[in-house]
Amino acid sequence: MIFNIPYLAVVALILIGLYAVLFRRNLIKIVIGVTLIESGVNLFLITLGYRKDSVAPIYTSNPNVNQAMALPVPQALTLTSIVIGVAVLALMLSFIVHIYRHYNTLDVRKLGGDEE
Amino acid sequence: MMDYLLYHSPALIIAIPLLGAFLTPLIGRINDKLRNIFVIIILGLTCYFVFLLANDVFTNGIRTYVFGGGALTVGSGSSAYAIRILFEIDGMNAFMAIIGCLLPFIAVIYSWSFMKENTGLDKYYTLVLLMTTGMLGMILTGDMFNFFVFLEITSISSAALVAFWTNKKEAVSAGFKYIIISAIGALFVLLAIAIFYGQYDALNMAVLANNIQYTFLDKIALVLLLAALAMKSGIVPMHMWLPDAYGQAPSSVTLALIATTQASLYGALRVCFTIYGKQLSNVLNQIGGIDFTLSSILAILLVALALITILVGVLMALKQSDLKRMIGYAAVAEIGYMILAFGAALATMDTTGALSSAGDMALKGGIFHIINDALDIGLLFLVAGAVYYATKETSLNRLGGLARNMKYTTVFFLIGLLAVSGMPPMNGFASKILIYETTYQINPILSIIAILSSILLLAVFVKVFHSVFLGPSFKEYSNVKEAPKTMLIAMAIIAGIIIVFGLFPDLILNNIIAPAANALVKPEVYINRIVGGVL
Numbered sequence: 001m002i003f004n005i006p007y008l009a010v011v012a013l014i015l016i017g018l019y020a021v022l023f024r025r026n027l028i029k030i031v032i033g034v035t036l037i038e039s040g041v042n043l044f045l046i047t048l049g050y051r052k053d054s055v056a057p058i059y060t061s062n063p064n065v066n067q068a069m070a071l072p073v074p075q076a077l078t079l080t081s082i083v084i085g086v087a088v089l090a091l092m093l094s095f096i097v098h099i100y101r102h103y104n105t106l107d108v109r110k111l112g113g114d115e116e
Numbered sequence: 117m118m119d120y121l122l123y124h125s126p127a128l129i130i131a132i133p134l135l136g137a138f139l140t141p142l143i144g145r146i147n148d149k150l151r152n153i154f155v156i157i158i159l160g161l162t163c164y165f166v167f168l169l170a171n172d173v174f175t176n177g178i179r180t181y182v183f184g185g186g187a188l189t190v191g192s193g194s195s196a197y198a199i200r201i202l203f204e205i206d207g208m209n210a211f212m213a214i215i216g217c218l219l220p221f222i223a224v225i226y227s228w229s230f231m232k233e234n235t236g237l238d239k240y241y242t243l244v245l246l247m248t249t250g251m252l253g254m255i256l257t258g259d260m261f262n263f264f265v266f267l268e269i270t271s272i273s274s275a276a277l278v279a280f281w282t283n284k285k286e287a288v289s290a291g292f293k294y295i296i297i298s299a300i301g302a303l304f305v306l307l308a309i310a311i312f313y314g315q316y317d318a319l320n321m322a323v324l325a326n327n328i329q330y331t332f333l334d335k336i337a338l339v340l341l342l343a344a345l346a347m348k349s350g351i352v353p354m355h356m357w358l359p360d361a362y363g364q365a366p367s368s369v370t371l372a373l374i375a376t377t378q379a380s381l382y383g384a385l386r387v388c389f390t391i392y393g394k395q396l397s398n399v400l401n402q403i404g405g406i407d408f409t410l411s412s413i414l415a416i417l418l419v420a421l422a423l424i425t426i427l428v429g430v431l432m433a434l435k436q437s438d439l440k441r442m443i444g445y446a447a448v449a450e451i452g453y454m455i456l457a458f459g460a461a462l463a464t465m466d467t468t469g470a471l472s473s474a475g476d477m478a479l480k481g482g483i484f485h486i487i488n489d490a491l492d493i494g495l496l497f498l499v500a501g502a503v504y505y506a507t508k509e510t511s512l513n514r515l516g517g518l519a520r521n522m523k524y525t526t527v528f529f530l531i532g533l534l535a536v537s538g539m540p541p542m543n544g545f546a547s548k549i550l551i552y553e554t555t556y557q558i559n560p561i562l563s564i565i566a567i568l569s570s571i572l573l574l575a576v577f578v579k580v581f582h583s584v585f586l587g588p589s590f591k592e593y594s595n596v597k598e599a600p601k602t603m604l605i606a607m608a609i610i611a612g613i614i615i616v617f618g619l620f621p622d623l624i625l626n627n628i629i630a631p632a633a634n635a636l637v638k639p640e641v642y643i644n645r646i647v648g649g650v651l
Binding site for chain 2: 014021027030031034037038041044045074077080081084087091092095096098102111
C-alpha cells in the first residue's frame, strides 16, 4: 500500500489540475492547472522507474555493484518533459501579459464576449 | 550518391529545416530578400528529400532509419533494449510527409508579399521552419516519446505563429486557447506513453504494437491518446480552438496549421490502426449474439463524432459573418468527413481483422480526403488572405464587388468553393464520392447526412462568393489592386494540384493512396520490419 502513494499523488495532481483548467476563471490559475497536470505526469514517469532500495544509475559513484539501480530512461524522459514544460509555461505567461495589455483583465468570462 | 542521400533522407528531412530555422535570423541580418530566398530554398530542399523518400517507399515498401548507430538495440540477447530513436516510414508516413512539406513550402512563397509589411519577420520564418520540423518529425517517427517531443515543438511554434499579430487582441486570445489545448493534449499523450512504458518497457511503436495486451491500463491509454489527438485535430466537441486559431492566424500560417492538424489526425490513425491494430478484432463483449469487437466500438464512436462534427461545422459556418471564421468552421466539417470514412472502414472489419471491399474503399476515400481537405481549405484561406491584404477587411458585411478588380483571386475562390463542396471535376468530388458510396453500403442515413451537408457547404460558399466578389462595388474598394504575384503563384500551385487531382483521381488513388491504405490495414508489416527484422 505504501508504494502506491506516489500513484495516488499522481492521480490527485492530474485531477486538481484538470479541475483548475476547466472551472477556474483566472488565466493565471488555468496556467497553474496545466503545470499541475505536468507535475503529475512527471511524477508518474519518475515513479515508474524506481525500484525499492535502488540508487541513482551512475556506475562510477556506486561502490556496491550488486545494488539495484533506478531505471535511467524514465528520468531522461522526465528531464525532456520538464524542459519542454518550461518553454510552454513561458509562452503561456507571455500570452497572458499580452492579453492583460489588451483587455485589462485576467477573467476568462470577459475575454470572448466582444466578438462582432 | 543517390543511394546515400536516399538512405539518410529521413534524417535530412528533419535536419534541414531545423538547421535552416536557426540560420534564418543570421541571414536576415544581411538582407531581407536573401532570407526569403533562403527559406524557400530550405523548404524546397526538404520537399525534394520528402519526394525522394516517398517515391522509394511507394515502390519498394517500408524503410527504417536508426539514429546514433546501425543497430536498434543496446546490449545483446535477453538483455537487449530497443531504446534507440528510430524513424520508420511506410506508405502512410510518406503520404502524410508529402502534405507536411508541400503546405509550408507554398505558405512561404505566399508569405513573401503577404507578410512584407510586418516587422519581426526573422522570427516568423524561424517559427515556420520549426513548425515544419516538428510536423515532419511527428509524421516520420517510429518512437512514441519522440512523437511527444515533436508534438510539443509543433504546438509551441504554431501557437506563437497564431498570435503573431500581437496587436490584435483576438489573435492573442486565440493563441492562448491553442497553447492551453495543445499543452493539455500533449500531457495526455505523455501520460499514455508512460503507461505503455510501465507495462511493456518499450517506447518503440512497432515493439509496443507487437506486445500490447489490451489490459485495463491500455484502455486508459487508448482513451487518453484518442482524446488528446482528437482535441488537436479539432473534432467536435473539442473544436472550439480551431475556428479561432485558423481565423486569427495570418493566412499563410493557417495553411501550415492545417498540415499540423492533419499530422495529429495521422497520430490518431497510427494509434488506432497500428499500435492497437492487433487488438482491433478482439471480441470485447457479446450482447444477444452480436460480437462487439474493439473495431466496432471505435467505429460507432468515430461515426457518431463524425456526424456531429459535420453538422456542427456546417451549421456554424452558415451563421458566421467573418470570412476566415466561416472557412474555419468549414474546415471542422471537412475533418468530420475523414473521421466518417475511417469510422465506416472500421465498421466493416471482421473478426480476422480484414476490411470488406467497401471498408477498403472507405479507408482510401478518407485518406484521399486528408490531402484534398488540406488543399481545398488551404486555397480558400489563401484567397481570404488575399482579400484581407487588398482591403484590410474580413467581415462579410463590409465586403463586395471585388471581382471587378481581383480577377484571378475570384477564379481561385471559385475553384476552392467547388472543390470544398465536392463538385466535379475538382478533387473534393473524387474523395467525397468514395465516402458517399461506401457509407451508403453501411447505412444510407450516413451518406444522406454527408451529401446534405456538402450541399449546405456549397450554399454557404456561394453566399460568400456573392457577397464578397459579386454585387455592387463599394466606393472604398474602387481602386483595390489584384493580389501581388507571389501570392497568385502560391494560389495557382494549389489550384493546379486541385484540378490535376480532380481530373486524374485514379492516378493518385493507385500510386499514393493505395500504399497508404495498405500500410494502415496491415499493422503486421509495420511490426515485423522492426520485431524480427532490425531487432
